[in-house]
């Protein structure tokens with residue numbers, strides 16, 4: 428079973444015709460994790476996502492898999508321990524999406540937290556990872572720091588701590604988790620919105636759905652329902668129950684992106700600005716700076732970077748890297764997301780706990796919200812355990828064990844990923860592609876890159892521009908394996924083109940729209956509309972930088 432655009436019609440037909448054990452609303456990382464966990468236990472699962480998969484918070488994170496060093500300050504040791512254990516598992520489950528990254532935490536005389544306390548925190552961080560981090564933390568003196576980071580503010584610097592965490596591709600982690608859920612038998616569709624519920628007596632028997640492409644409505648029947656709609660939890664709760672009580676304290680987080688050549692960093696730097704931490708994170712394709720953390724009561728779908736957000740982040744960068752002289756003009760991209768934090772009555776948004784909450788309304792819906800990407804597998808397992816409380820004892824025993832520690836993609840294990848990086852020059856020779864291109868594909872997809880190339884070669888000719896050919900091949904794969912339905916969805920959530928390039932990959936748009944249009948049946952007018960919609964989306968995201 429594939430998560431393909433071609434199968435969407437038959438998926439919707441099954442959703443109309445059948446009754447499921449569990450129906451999940453929301454296709455971010457939380458819903459994807461719940462679908463994979465439940466389907467891997469043998470439950471009959473359906474998942475609907477109102478827009479594109481990962482289009483909510485799950486493509487707008489800092490893209491880190493981390494223990495959360497700052498949670499040590501709030502004494503949330505169990506949260507850090509859980510996250511560090513999951514970090515280790517994710518290295519094994521998704522080696523192509525989760526990569527180790529060294530972090531540097533500079534210590535200044537005027538710093539808010541004294542060096543001895545940070546040192547203690549570092550030791551605790553190593554201990555809570557059971558000393559299994561890619562490398563243990565260490566202290567660097569001023570000379571060592573200035574050699575490694577000449578652009579860093581050296582005035583008042585007393586040294587720095589170095590430690591390891593990981594960076595990842597958040598959106599693609601959602602797609603791979605959903606693909607795995609689909610292989611376990613889950614019926615999954617994007618652009619299907621939950622609009623209300625149907626009751627049978629005191630219990631919900633179906634969710635009212637609306638296909639966003641055709642505006643057709645249908646009931647999705649299940650024995651139990653899960654809400655994993657992140658920052659939309661209160662909105663969905665209100666549409667389900669008249670007596671809904673507000674649960675969230677949503678908080679906005681903004682990131683800026685820069686060219687790696689312009690903002691040269693080989694390790695991530697932790698900038699302890701005021702009461703919150705801002706990271707500068709180098710990745711294979713760009714540098715990300717973020718995040719802000721401000722209360723956000725508005726519509727999560729309309730969240731946007733403001734001029735104040737940009738000023739704040741540029742100010743922090745300037746404080747830490749005065750020599751780099753980074754300005755507005757250097758910003759390649761920005762993105763804003765909404766954390767679905769649970770309202771725990773904390774005084775400030777940054778003190779609000781990052782812990783998740785799972786609770787069940789006895790009318791038949793389990794809600795899960797809050798938490799972090801890093802711990803999504805655990806959250807999902809706990810959610811399905813909670814759901815099973817509403818099933819018979821025999822069923823609970825039968826569906827007891829999830830199989831979620833296996834690699835998300837069976838041809839991208841740690842060993843096979845290394846093999847792909849070693850073998851790709853042979854693919855280049857065999858297919859007449861530049862090695863630079865096969866290396867990129869192997870890095871992004873491991874051995875699956877071979878299939879991407881094989882699938883594309885007979886469909887469209889290699890163009891003079893090898894990179895354009897590569898993105899066209901990726902687009903074909905995205906349609907076939909991630910149910911990608913629009914050009915904007917491809918650019919924003921299957922690639923890093925918009926965030927990592929000054930031209931946002933727009934020079935490839937015509938060729939990609941052609942390939943997507945041929946597969947999805949778009950006429951010339953629709954192709955032009957798709958390019959237009961992409962340009963508008965980029966302008967929306969970037970409006971605060973001009």
Ligand SMILES: Cc1cc2nc3c(=O)[nH]c(=O)nc-3n(C[C@H](O)[C@H](O)[C@H](O)COP(=O)(O)OP(=O)(O)OC[C@H]3O[C@@H](n4cnc5c(N)ncnc54)[C@H](O)[C@@H]3O)c2cc1C
Pocket residue numbers: 452453454455456457458475476477478479480481482483484485486487488489490491492493619620621622655656657658659663678679680681718764765766767796797798799800801802
């Ligand atoms: C700025 C920022 C930085 C972060 N950085 C990190 C980090 O580096 N590491 C980390 O571990 N965590 C991080 N997090 C936390 C993490 O990103 C979130 O906890 C996680 O993405 C939440 O995912 P979710 O699936 O619960 O919500 P979402 O991703 O928002 O998914 C909810 C989905 O539900 C859909 N939906 C809503 N209403 C309906 C409806 N009526 N019908 C159908 N579908 C509907 C939406 O379209 C959406 O796709 C960060 C969060 C933010 C905001």
